[in-house]
Amino acid sequence: xxxxxxxxxxxxxxxxxxxxxxxxxxxxxxxxxxxxxxxxxxxxxxxxxxxxxxxxxxxxxxxxxxxxxxxxxxxxxxxxxxxxxxxxxxxxxxxxxxxxxxxxxxxxxxxxxxxxxxxx
Numbered sequence: 001x002x003x004x005x006x007x008x009x010x011x012x013x014x015x016x017x018x019x020x021x022x023x024x025x026x027x028x029x030x031x032x033x034x035x036x037x038x039x040x041x042x043x044x045x046x047x048x049x050x051x052x053x054x055x056x057x058x059x060x061x062x063x064x065x066x067x068x069x070x071x072x073x074x075x076x077x078x079x080x081x082x083x084x085x086x087x088x089x090x091x092x093x094x095x096x097x098x099x100x101x102x103x104x105x106x107x108x109x110x111x112x113x114x115x116x117x118x119x120x
Contacts, residue, residue, distance in 0.1 A: 030045065063115050066118075069111055070115075074108065077104040080097070
């Protein structure tokens, strides 16, 4: 087995290594950024050096939170729809209910847009 085909801990075959000289505080910064991206130091440096997108784990967590908010909006809109079907809109003017439904749809569209921008 040659050095270029050795397997490491991950699933990616190891090739050759590159030495990068940094100050101790630079190394700590690189380690922290790799951790924030959910990558090994090697994986982070490879992605950064090849100009590939490096997503933060925090970005992905924000998308998960936005997905929960989007689900909550959908449930509230569903309850509103159920109320309309059961109570025939008692206690609210139809124009107000329709306005609220438009607001829910607009909020859901905004949440989906934010999610797609973070993931891209």
